[in-house]
Amino acid sequence: MRREETGIVIETSENKAKVKASRHGDCENCGVCPGDNAMVVDVQNPIDAKIGQRVAFEIQEVNMLLAAFVVYIMPLLAIFAGAISGGMLGNNLGQNVLACQIGGGIFFFAIAVVYMKRYDRAVKKNDKLLPVITKIVN
Structure with a gap:
């Protein structure tokens, strides 16, 4: 099972990127991630998204x-x-x-x-x- 999130690409390198994503409902009471409203996620970038673009990315629930x-x-x-x-x-x-x-x-x-x-x-x-x-x- 996969869950889709959205965020903005803040850094790219080879086939990977760092995406600044808004926290979702599961994060409301956790507090592990730094910052109040966003977290930075390392993701695969097979579509060659560029810095500043808003992207959708999928996270496998099993991994979480x-x-x-x-x-x-x-x-x-x-x-x-x-x-x-x-x-x-x-x-x-x-x-x-x-x-x-x-x-x-x-x-x-x-x-x-x-x-x-x-x-x-x-x-x-x-x-x-x-x-x-x-x-x-x-």
């Missing part, structure tokens, strides 16, 4: 859901799994269970952050995951 999971849900699951693992380890070793739970949660969270960084780099390198400019809107 996966990114939201990696950024918001996975770190929480990692902390939870780390706390459980740390508690079990502390109990088996006869150590302070609470301290081991806290340490396990921090350790697993750090692993999740490293994974998020690698995921972010992989997404930026993979053009298939980028939104695609579909048409120039006038």
Whole structure:
């Protein structure tokens, strides 16, 4: 499933572009993107749109859901799994269970952050995951 957004091209390079897009209804309460009314999106530019043109681009919903999971849900699951693992380890070793739970949660969270960084780099390198400019809107 794809969702179409519109924005203005602010930079181009080879077959990619940066598009300044208005926030949509899903963004009202998020606050992750910088700025009050707009966000800058890296997109594929197969139609060779020029700087200053208003364009429509499609975003795959699956990519957005996966990114939201990696950024918001996975770190929480990692902390939870780390706390459980740390508690079990502390109990088996006869150590302070609470301290081991806290340490396990921090350790697993750090692993999740490293994974998020690698995921972010992989997404930026993979053009298939980028939104695609579909048409120039006038």
